[in-house]
Amino acid sequence: MRLALYSANFGLLCLVAAAFSCAPSTVVVRPIAEEEVATAQPYRIAPDDVLDVIVWKQPQVSGKVTVAADGTITIALADRVSAAGLTTAQLQRELTRRLSAFIADPTVTVRVADARSQVVYVMGEVRRPGVFRLRPGEVLSQALAEAGGFEEFADTSAVRITRHTPSDPERIVVNYDRVLSGKELSGDVALVAGDTIDVP
Secondary structure (H helix, E strand, O other): OHHHHHHHHHHHHHHHHHHHHHOOOOOOOOOOOHHHHHOOOOOOOOOOOEEEEEEOOOHHHOEEEEOOOOOEEEEOOOEEEEOOOOOHHHHHHHHHHHHOOOOOOOOEEEEEEEOOOOEEEEEEOEOOOEEEEOOOOOEHHHHHHHOOOEOOOOOOOOEEEEEOOOOOOEEEEEOHHHHHOOOOHHHOOEOOOOOEEEEO
16 A cells, blocks of 8 residues: 555656646746856955954954944944955954054954854745854755755745845745756755745
């Protein structure tokens, strides 16, 4: 009886796969160019990130600071400094410039101690909806796996990703069934911090 049930389920899956192979693609995504993959972009500081600021031989102005919601940090002697959008090298130069008025030839090092801003949100018909830390190079399938996979009645043919851009939010709709079948691997979208994944 178990063999018969397995055969019936397998036949149903084959019919569903065949139907999706004939349906037009719903993926709206730009393929990643080779040069974009090959060239790693420097990390840009964002609100909620925790930074380690070290000024050589100056413990009173060194320590961990959290980037505020307005994108600034406050450092003794340097006052309030805009950090969001900068690389660590750029912030180092700005802090060096400001501290030079009080410290002779300051040597400043800035590191990202905790990239708290690097998260994605998974909601809808998944087993564990929530906020998940974004790992380098993470793609849609990995985030969905972290959320425990789909609930029984999830519509996996229309997984939506909302991406916040400087102008208007971008909406990407992915037919995830075609990703799973290997017919449209470009739909396994590379994620960026702040993406919201919604499974209807």
